[in-house]
Amino acid sequence: MMAVKIAGLLLTPPGIILLLALLGFLLQRRWRAIGNLVVGLSLMALFALSLSMTGRALVAPLETDSRPLSPATLTPDEAKKQVDAIVVLGGGRYAQASEYGDTDAVSEATLHRLRYAAYLHRRTGLPVLVAGGAPFGEPASEALLMQETLEGDFGIRPQWAETQSRNTYENAVNSKQILAAAGIRRIYLVTHAWHMPRATWAFVNAGFDVVPAPMGFTTLGKGDREGLGYLPSARGLALSSMALHERLGLMWYKLKYEIQPTALPDKKPASAP
Numbered sequence: 001m002m003a004v005k006i007a008g009l010l011l012t013p014p015g016i017i018l019l020l021a022l023l024g025f026l027l028q029r030r031w032r033a034i035g036n037l038v039v040g041l042s043l044m045a046l047f048a049l050s051l052s053m054t055g056r057a058l059v060a061p062l063e064t065d066s067r068p069l070s071p072a073t074l075t076p077d078e079a080k081k082q083v084d085a086i087v088v089l090g091g092g093r094y095a096q097a098s099e100y101g102d103t104d105a106v107s108e109a110t111l112h113r114l115r116y117a118a119y120l121h122r123r124t125g126l127p128v129l130v131a132g133g134a135p136f137g138e139p140a141s142e143a144l145l146m147q148e149t150l151e152g153d154f155g156i157r158p159q160w161a162e163t164q165s166r167n168t169y170e171n172a173v174n175s176k177q178i179l180a181a182a183g184i185r186r187i188y189l190v191t192h193a194w195h196m197p198r199a200t201w202a203f204v205n206a207g208f209d210v211v212p213a214p215m216g217f218t219t220l221g222k223g224d225r226e227g228l229g230y231l232p233s234a235r236g237l238a239l240s241s242m243a244l245h246e247r248l249g250l251m252w253y254k255l256k257y258e259i260q261p262t263a264l265p266d267k268k269p270a271s272a273p
Contacts, residue, residue: 001135001166004252011248013241017046050232052224055239059218062246063193066214069120079124079188083211085159085179086124088117088190089171089199090132090142104138106145109192109216114146116215117190118154126188127159131175135166168199168249169257172206185209192216194242198250205257 009015021042028035048054073079091109096102106114110132121128130150132142141163150156160178165171179185186209191199193214203210218239220229229236 008245008248012244013049013237014046017042017049020045046237047232049240050234050237052220052229052233052236052239055236055243056218056220056224056229058240058243059194062195062197062243063214063217066193066196066212066217068215068217069188069211069213071123074120074123076125079126083126083186083188083209084184085182085186086117086120086126086128086188086190086213087175087179087203088113088128088130088146089168089195090130090146091192091195093138093142093145095138104140104145106142106149110142110146111149112216113190113192114149114154116213118150118156120188120190120213121156128156129160129162129175129179130158131162131165131171133163133165133170168195169202169253171199172202172208175203176206176208187211188213190215194218194246198246198253201250201253202257 010019021039024035024038024040024042026035027038073082090106091113092107093110094105094107097105114130117128117130120126128150130143130146132146134141141161143161143163147158147161150158160175162171162174162178165174179187185207187203189196189199189203189208189210190213193216196212196214200210200212223229
């Protein structure tokens with residue numbers, strides 16, 4: 001797992017740009033002109049990928065197929081025609097949060113996902129599964145932190161918690177094992193819109209019928225649209241890195257994982273844990 005994370009950091013900005021610049025400096029020792037060209041290209045790439053407009057353009061195709069759910073469908077009767085449960089994926093942790101006594105808490109991204117899952121639950125009455133493990137051996141899984149947040153801050157008790165996964169693929173496989181016992185195959189899948197292609201691929205290949213429930217669409221503020229978006233910024237680089245990371249992650253999943261969907265048992269009433 002650590003090796004995969006390191007590879008991901010080195011193959012996306014700024015890691016890949018720094019490697020390109022280092023290669024240029026090494027080439028300068030023997031082929032000065034070629035080395036200068038490589039260093040120059042790395043600086044141009046850094047500038048281009050640091051623009052908010054570039055980052056937004058790279059993220060947009062990931063979000064194109066992730067249509068927001070129509071509020072008109074978010075009633076108990078309408079929702080249950082499509083799905084049987086809500087699955088919300090973890091999006092990282094806020095480690096050693098000082099304001100909470102140096103204990104781990106959910107990250108900002110995870111909190112946004114939980115907020116939308118709570119909204120869906122209140123509109124539809126569907127049960128919720130939270131998914132997220134402890135990929136680096138942390139004391140508490142992300143799912144446990146998510147459960148505590150849903151209960152304490154939103155007054156909603158998840159019916160299931162998937163606590164063993166280390167990535168999105170394992171989210172899907174482990175969630176399938178949990179929900180199969182309740183005969184559940186049709187789900188609302190809650191995650192950020194830019195993460196939805198990879199998440200949907202994993203859950204469909206695990207045997208779920210997925211209705212994407214995307215949230216957190218990438219938008220640019222008025223300042224970015226009127227000129228600031230053409231100046232380099234940390235946010236622009238973060239957007240570009242995120243977009244390239246998601247594409248790389250989906251390619252890796254398709255190369256590494258191959259699972260055949262299997263039939264789930266007939267649906268039976270879900271019971272509280």
